[in-house]
Amino acid sequence: MKRIVELTINGEPRDMAVETCRSLLDALRDDVGLTGTKKGCDVGDCGACTVLVDGEPVNACLMLAVEAEGRSVETIEGLQPGVDTLHPLQDAFMRHGASQCGFCTPGILMMAKKLLDDNPRPTDEDIRFGLSGNICRCTGYTKIFDAIKSAAREMEAARS
Amino acid sequence: MNMTTPIEKRDFKIVGKSVRRDDVLEKVTGEAQYTGDVKLTGTLHGKIKRAAIAHARIKSIDVSRALAYPGVKAVLTHENVPRVLHYGSPHPRSASCTKDQYILDDKVRFWGEGVAAVAAISEEIADEALDLIEVEYEPLPAVIEPEDAAQPGAPLIHDVGPGGNLVLDPVRVNRGDVEAGFALADFVLEGTFSGGRPHPAYMEPNVCIADWDGSNKLTFWTSTQSSFMVRGILAEVLGLPLTKVRVLVDHMGGGFGAKQDCFQHEFLCALLAKETRRPVKMEFTRHETFVAGRSRHPCKIWLKQGFKNDGTLVARDMKLVYDSGAYGSHGPGVTIVGTTAATSLYRCENVRLEGRCVYTNTPINGAFRGYGVVQSYYALDIQMDEAAERLGMDPAELKLKNVVRAGDIAPSGHPILGHGLEICIQHGVEKIGWKALRERDRTPDPKHPHIRKGWGIGCEMHGSSAYPGIKEQGNATVKVNEDGTVTLLTGAAGLGTGAHTALAQIVAEELGVRFEDVGTVHGDTDVVPWDIGAFASHTTYLVGTAAKMAAGKVRAAVLERAAMKLQVSPGEIDLSEGKVFVVAETDRCMTVAEAMGPSRGIPAANIVANGTYEPTKSYSFAAHFTEVDVDTETGIVEVKRVVPVHDIGRVIHPIAAQGQIEGGIQQGIGHTLTEDYVIDKKTGRSLNAGLVDYKMPLSMDMPDIETVILEAAPDPGGPWGAKGVGEDPIIAIGPSIANAIYDAIGVRFHHYPITPEDILKALREKDA
Numbered sequence A: 001m002k003r004i005v006e007l008t009i010n011g012e013p014r015d016m017a018v019e020t021c022r023s024l025l026d027a028l029r030d031d032v033g034l035t036g037t038k039k040g041c042d043v044g045d046c047g048a049c050t051v052l053v054d055g056e057p058v059n060a061c062l063m064l065a066v067e068a069e070g071r072s073v074e075t076i077e078g079l080q081p082g083v084d085t086l087h088p089l090q091d092a093f094m095r096h097g098a099s100q101c102g103f104c105t106p107g108i109l110m111m112a113k114k115l116l117d118d119n120p121r122p123t124d125e126d127i128r129f130g131l132s133g134n135i136c137r138c139t140g141y142t143k144i145f146d147a148i149k150s151a152a153r154e155m156e157a158a159r160s
Numbered sequence B: 001m002n003m004t005t006p007i008e009k010r011d012f013k014i015v016g017k018s019v020r021r022d023d024v025l026e027k028v029t030g031e032a033q034y035t036g037d038v039k040l041t042g043t044l045h046g047k048i049k050r051a052a053i054a055h056a057r058i059k060s061i062d063v064s065r066a067l068a069y070p071g072v073k074a075v076l077t078h079e080n081v082p083r084v085l086h087y088g089s090p091h092p093r094s095a096s097c098t099k100d101q102y103i104l105d106d107k108v109r110f111w112g113e114g115v116a117a118v119a120a121i122s123e124e125i126a127d128e129a130l131d132l133i134e135v136e137y138e139p140l141p142a143v144i145e146p147e148d149a150a151q152p153g154a155p156l157i158h159d160v161g162p163g164g165n166l167v168l169d170p171v172r173v174n175r176g177d178v179e180a181g182f183a184l185a186d187f188v189l190e191g192t193f194s195g196g197r198p199h200p201a202y203m204e205p206n207v208c209i210a211d212w213d214g215s216n217k218l219t220f221w222t223s224t225q226s227s228f229m230v231r232g233i234l235a236e237v238l239g240l241p242l243t244k245v246r247v248l249v250d251h252m253g254g255g256f257g258a259k260q261d262c263f264q265h266e267f268l269c270a271l272l273a274k275e276t277r278r279p280v281k282m283e284f285t286r287h288e289t290f291v292a293g294r295s296r297h298p299c300k301i302w303l304k305q306g307f308k309n310d311g312t313l314v315a316r317d318m319k320l321v322y323d324s325g326a327y328g329s330h331g332p333g334v335t336i337v338g339t340t341a342a343t344s345l346y347r348c349e350n351v352r353l354e355g356r357c358v359y360t361n362t363p364i365n366g367a368f369r370g371y372g373v374v375q376s377y378y379a380l381d382i383q384m385d386e387a388a389e390r391l392g393m394d395p396a397e398l399k400l401k402n403v404v405r406a407g408d409i410a411p412s413g414h415p416i417l418g419h420g421l422e423i424c425i426q427h428g429v430e431k432i433g434w435k436a437l438r439e440r441d442r443t444p445d446p447k448h449p450h451i452r453k454g455w456g457i458g459c460e461m462h463g464s465s466a467y468p469g470i471k472e473q474g475n476a477t478v479k480v481n482e483d484g485t486v487t488l489l490t491g492a493a494g495l496g497t498g499a500h501t502a503l504a505q506i507v508a509e510e511l512g513v514r515f516e517d518v519g520t521v522h523g524d525t526d527v528v529p530w531d532i533g534a535f536a537s538h539t540t541y542l543v544g545t546a547a548k549m550a551a552g553k554v555r556a557a558v559l560e561r562a563a564m565k566l567q568v569s570p571g572e573i574d575l576s577e578g579k580v581f582v583v584a585e586t587d588r589c590m591t592v593a594e595a596m597g598p599s600r601g602i603p604a605a606n607i608v609a610n611g612t613y614e615p616t617k618s619y620s621f622a623a624h625f626t627e628v629d630v631d632t633e634t635g636i637v638e639v640k641r642v643v644p645v646h647d648i649g650r651v652i653h654p655i656a657a658q659g660q661i662e663g664g665i666q667q668g669i670g671h672t673l674t675e676d677y678v679i680d681k682k683t684g685r686s687l688n689a690g691l692v693d694y695k696m697p698l699s700m701d702m703p704d705i706e707t708v709i710l711e712a713a714p715d716p717g718g719p720w721g722a723k724g725v726g727e728d729p730i731i732a733i734g735p736s737i738a739n740a741i742y743d744a745i746g747v748r749f750h751h752y753p754i755t756p757e758d759i760l761k762a763l764r765e766k767d768a
């Protein structure tokens, strides 16, 4: 059975007709066409599908699309502040080599955004803990940690 | 050729710099298109019915209810697919593969093997239809352990091959006289070693999409490291000319070696699409990536070595048994590479090796970073530490005494170039203050009395090509566009390593244009030159050299045209950063675009060149220095710090090279301590086929890694001396951890993963 879900995606009001059993991840990828969010497991184990729902990180594969009714969803496609500008995290990920195959990258960027939104000056431990639900199998995380620290510094500098 | 060609020296403009990778902007914005992101109108979803039995004959399959189910468009079983015996990993130039599989057979050889496939209008309907397929099995006795499979009279898994459940005839290597060597020995060490079944766990599950057009041409998107291999075998099995199969792959979410088979689901997807005349998408669940993907070959090793009291190694006798799982796949290659690798690393004149590869009724093992060598060097390196202990010698010193050096014969049969491994060990010893660490006060920290600290060294070497097992060929095409930009066409896969960027750097450097002016086209077998596949740490070395050759030809052609236009001889001009200029008179210059354009009756140029390279092999080296904390109360081993020292010859892109090393260490820590894809010994069923039960090191588990890359022994076989790096780190890290655990608690482990239970049990036994 399909239902109309009204929600905000990356700041734009949207409505989508979805099966009630459809996950938010499948709805985003297949119905809305936002394929930046990745499916690494579909059972909540990998974090590749991390999006922010009302500012909180969510594994989109574990949330039903109908549960997003009236809520605000942010995906990787909405991370750029403008068409030609990148979020400092995106820029830092490129400079530091934090993205290899890139399959984990959208989820990790969304998680990192949340981390820095809440905690602009994270310690190494904060970053490690913050990413503990996101699997990256390529990088050994070293360059991801570097990139997040560097982005945090730049964002701090931009604020002051 | 490798011995005599000098390495060209120059001041690099682009090589050696961590330029922005060509693929990362798309990756950080979510725009990068992976196979699963491709959307075709009217796509059906394909699903595979998997056997819940490890060994059986199929008596009957009833698909009538599934076919009648609303939304189901096609069902395939062994009764209606072509029956063509084929390879799993048909490396086109390797003689060692076995043709042992059918798309679907009337026999099941492992728990989870596909027995039927369905295409339906939704994934849910396809899944539901699978439950409606009724399969009647005649169970056969299953052999799960290689020892059992190798017993005389064991149930046979295949009718093909040399028999006795062997995948290939035993691989034997003999050098010198082993008995005479042992007669010279002052002492002999003998031990058995074993490795589990680590799984690559790339983040992107296998996925493919098949679409046939009206001319009966198959367009096939698939997440593969070897698109031309997939094209070749699909064409062969489906009976099509190569012009009728086009394989496409843009970005890949990792592969680590394991995405270089032609998989059962790939054939089934193509056939379902053919049958329904609609596009069909087949996407593995995470569970399927374990069950129907490929893991590392479990291995049992017996190793006996003789030493003199001065530390000289005089004899090595080694037997290895690799578990191939239910099909050959890369079993032959892994067995040959892993076994012959043991001729080397630590020099020994008298060597006898025997490698076997055995079928079992378990999921298929395949190629995975470190290809057979992870297993054999784990044993060699740990036993070297044991010898040091026995001699009362520093293991660093003993390893330095015995490591391969320039001129020694490598496993490939070629002389080793340079003292790369020696330099890596020496560098690491200095950097971490190894001597002082050896002599440190070992009293536990009173604040954490149950924590014991240890340090270990692990050494390795690895070839940057699959030669001589495979006669490799790298190809590249470079063309100059009318505006002076350059297009590189390559078949090398975009696994995520940054290979395309490295190739573009090489082209820009050799040609004399800016990096930004080189665009790369890849991932379309109809367009790019033939490629052997991304494996054996060889893309930069192999395809990089081909790209350099093509760029060199293009450069010469551009210079020739410019010389004509500038009315000088080509020898008088140079090309740099996209500008051609007269060397003696730098103001007399023109852009590449101007050189290309028509003028005074000379038509516009069409400059295209191919590079083709057939290399032998070079070797990269590494020594890892690893610090662990062993908790004697919980048995948990925490890797605290790793100093990996690598010689990879000329570094093309430092950050990408470091990324390979650090990611390899992450996987290797997992293999050594926590990762094992467990198969039930009775039923053959997978016990932990998921990312929670299969324990990988994640952000909380990573140590500090201080990567050191030395350009110690550049090899003229690669571009400006570049060698491979992809596989080295995962080989060195394992023994460094096992040796560090010994340093911490005085217990030797000969297997991986070394679990907390193993540590606690060993400590109890030691105390008793």
Ligand code: FES
Binding pocket: A038, A039, A040, A041, A042, A043, A044, A045, A046, A047, A048, A049, A050, A059, A060, A061, A062
């Ligand atoms: S896809 Fe959602 S957690 Fe893995």
Ligand code: FES
Binding pocket: A098, A099, A100, A101, A102, A103, A104, A105, A135, A136, A137, A138, A139, B203, B253, B254, B496
């Ligand atoms: S970059 Fe490949 S999984 Fe993280």
